[in-house]
Amino acid sequence: MTRTLSAPVTVAFDYTRSTGPVLGRFLTGLRDAKLVGGRTSEGKVVVPPPEFDPVTHAAIDDFVEVAPTGTVTSWTWVPEPVAGQPFDRPFAFVLVTLDGADAPFLHALDVSSPDQVSTGMRVQVRWADERVGAITDIAGLEPATGNGPTAVDAPEGRLGENPVTGVITPVSLDYQYAASPEESAFYRGLNEGRIVGQRCPTCRKVYVPPRSACPADGTPTAEEVEVSQTGTITTFCIVNVPFLGQKITPPYVSAYVLLDGADIAILHLILGVPADEVRMGMRVKAVWKPEEEWTYSLENIDHFEPTGDPDADYDTYRHHL
C-alpha cells in the first residue's frame, strides 16, 4: 500500500475573453479570411496588431491588410503533438513573416517531416472551412503553391462589419491530487468508520484532519487520536444560493463541527433538523453512509444530525470561533 492517497481532479472552465478593439479587429479579419496587422509609430506592420504602440504607448488604430503568404524565419519540429495542438500528427511550429508585414507571426506548418521545413521557405495560409473569429480560423500553414491559398467563401468588403468582440477560451487542467501522509491516515480511518486525528507534539493540539505541519509551530502532527463521532456546532451558515459546480442542492446548512476530543472544527453538512432550527452550540452526531458505499473520503459521513442532547455551553466553544 502506498503511503499517500491520490485521486484525479479536473479543473475546467470556459473563460469569456473580451478582445478589445485591436485584437477584435484582427479576429474579425480572420473570420472574414483576411489577415490584419497594425502599423506602429515607427511604420512597422505587426501581425497580430499590438494593442498599444511599443514606443508611444498610444492605442494602435492604423490597421493594414497583409498577404496570406510569407517567408519562414525560424521553426521547430513537433514530433509528438499533445492534445490541443493544431495538428494530431507531427508538424512544425514556424515563425513566418507575412508579405506586407515587418515582424514574424507564429503558427503551425503542416508538413510530414522536418526535411520539408527550412528557414527562408515560402508558405501560405490554409483557411478553416468554418471561421468564427479565432486564431484557429487559420487551420495551419502549408508550403506555398505559387497560386496562393485555396479560396474560401468570404464575402468581399465585409471587414469590420459585425466585429468580433469576444472569444471563449476553454481551460482544462488535469491534476493528480495527492493527500499528505497525515491526511491519508485520516482518510483511511474514514474507510474503517473511524475519525482519526493526530496530536501535535509541540502544542499538544489535536488536529482533524492531521497536518504535515502544525500551523502554529510547523511540527508534523504524529500521535494518533481517535476522536468522538459526536460534537458541537460552533458556527454555521445556511446556503440558499445556487452556483456553478455545486454538489448539494440548496438550501443546506454548512457547519463547523467541533468533535469531542478535537481542537479544531471540521466543515460538514447538517440534516435531520429544519435549517432555521440549527443553533450555535447544538450537539450533533455523524450519520454514515451504508458501509458498501465507503471510500477514502469525508463524504463517507453523509451528514451530521442533532443528538437531542441539551446545547453545549457557549464557554465550551467560544474560543473556537
Place this chain on the structure above:
Amino acid sequence: MTKQPAAVVGVGQTHHRAKREDVSMAGLCREAIDRALEDAGMTLDEIDAIVVGKAPDLFEGVMMPELFLAEALGAAGKPLLRVHTAGSVGGSTAIVASLLVQAGVHRKVLTVAYEKQSESNAMWALSVPLPFNMPVHAGAGGYFAPHVRSYIRRSNAPTHVGAIVAAKDRQNALRNPYAHLKNPDTTVESVLASQMLWDPIRYDETCPSSDGACALVIVSEDVAAASPNPAWIHGTVMRSEATTAAERDQVNPQASRDAAAALWKQAGITNPLEEIDAAEIYVPFSWFEPMWLESLGFAEENGGGWRLTESGGTAMDGVLPVNCSGGVLSSNPIGASGMLRFGEAALQVRGAAGEHQVDGARRALGHAYGGGSQFFAMWVVGAEKPSN
C-alpha cells in the same frame, strides 16, 4: 539608513461595471493608468518601474498576466513585478510599489491592479470540489457567513447593523462617478427585505461582481515637490496568518490586530478614532465594517464596532466616515478592490475626492484583506509630510 519619504501624486480608476466587454484586460488597465498619469502630470516614459496585481489566477484563467501585459503597461526596458495576496492584493501591490520608493531604489513607480470578473465566475473558482473532502464550500459568502454569525453572537449585535452598513455604502456610491452600483432607493428596510443568500448574509449585504482597475503613481520627495497635493505615506503594513489553525480567531484575526498596532505606531497615531479623518476599509460583506472597526482599534472589541456603526459614526458626517466612495459593497473588481481603498484614502487627503470628499481630511486609512481573513495590507496617508 532610514526610509525615504514617498507620496501618491496620481490616482486613476475605471468606471466599474458588471461587464466591460468593450475592453481587453490590457485596455482596462490602461484606462486606469492613463488617468493616474494624467493626474500626476506624467507620461509612461518617465516611470522607473511598474508593479502589477490581480485576483487569484483561477478567477480569470490567467496565470502570468505580466507576460502578456508587459508592453501595454509600458514595462519594456523597466522592472516589472507582480504581487499576489488574494483579495488583499490591491493593497499589498500598492505597498510594494511604495517600498521601492521608500527604499530609494526608484523615484517614480506606477502600480496597477485589475480584475475582469465577467470573464469568469469567482463563486465557481472558490468552490472547486477536491477529492476526499466534503463539498460544502459555497464561495466567499459561504466562507465568511459563519464568521459573521460568530461576530453577532460574540458582540450581541442587533441583526440590522449589517443593513445599516449596506444602505450607507450604497448611498455613498451615488456621490462617486466611478462606482458600479447606483441604487438610490437602497434603505435599511430594503436591505433587510432582500433575499437571504448565505444566512446571516443577505443579497444586498453582499458586494457586486465588477470589472475594473485602479492605478497609482508613487514618487519620491523631490518628485512630489512638483505636485500641488501629494498624499504622503505615513505607514504601510502587511501581515499574514494560516487559514485554519486550532483555536484561530476567525472574527478578529491575530494578523489583523498585529498589523493595525504596527501601522498606528509607524504613523505616530495613538487614538485612531480621533486622529484618522476618513477610512476606506475592505468590506465585501456588510458586517465586516463593525468587525474591522474593532480589529483596527477604532472601537472596543465585542460590540464597540456595531455601536459605532449604529450610532451613525461611520456615515459621511460621522466621527469616522468609512467608505465614502461606496466601498467594496458598491464596486468589487476583486484584484483592484484593495488598491481602490488605498487610492480613495489618498484622494481624501489630497482633497480630490469630489462629491464624496470629507471636509478637511488630513489623514486617512486604506485597508485590504484577503484569503480566509489571512492576508492584511494597510496604509495611512496624510496631507502633511511625515515627521517620523
